[in-house]
Amino acid sequence: DTAVSQTPKYLVTQMGNDKSIKCEQNLGHDTMYWYKQDSKKFLKIMFSYNNKELIINETVPNRFSPKSPDKAHLNLHINSLELGDSAVYFCASSQEARGGEQYFGPGTRLTVT
């Protein structure tokens, strides 16, 4: 049983395209997150949802739009992809919002050419 899953694992696309990454967790958690890991392995939060409500939007360009259809899913849609969007995107979830440990998905490696 995969706790936090993401699809696709790899995504190669051209500049200007629109793409989506899907995330699902089967842990029953209320809070989900998107993180971006750049080429230097630096991890930074992008968004956080709690019970389908957006809580954190960490100065991410509005080309990035998260959507949470239900508590178990948090998808990331990216419009007009740019070269700088190339990174690994991780989804995560936690049971307790305050201080709870986060469980990460396997990541989606996005390459924009």
Added chain:
Amino acid sequence: AQSVTQPDIHITVSEGASLELRCNYSYGATPYLFWYVQSPGQGLQLLLKYFSGDTLVQGIKGFEAEFKRSQSSFNLRKPSVHWSDAAEYFCAVGDTTYGGATNKLIFGTGTLLAVQP
């Protein structure tokens, strides 16, 4: 602002030797601290966490970490390293400034551990 510093970008140890990875944090309140490990091409796996109480915490795979408030440190240790421990290690602090509704992790830049046979 909250921050996490991992001073060592890259560390090489011999198999069977002891290991200590350094982590310093800057946080105004009592921190929630975590260590994660990332194997090549994989996601992040939680090794251990500190919320409160005993300052020496035990984690998976034989790792432990000690919280030292006076030094703002949360160093990760393992008495005997195995070749399978080669990976990237990330220290993180939980930022709860959103009123408890959610919690973002602020990560250090990571330490890449290589293990020599």
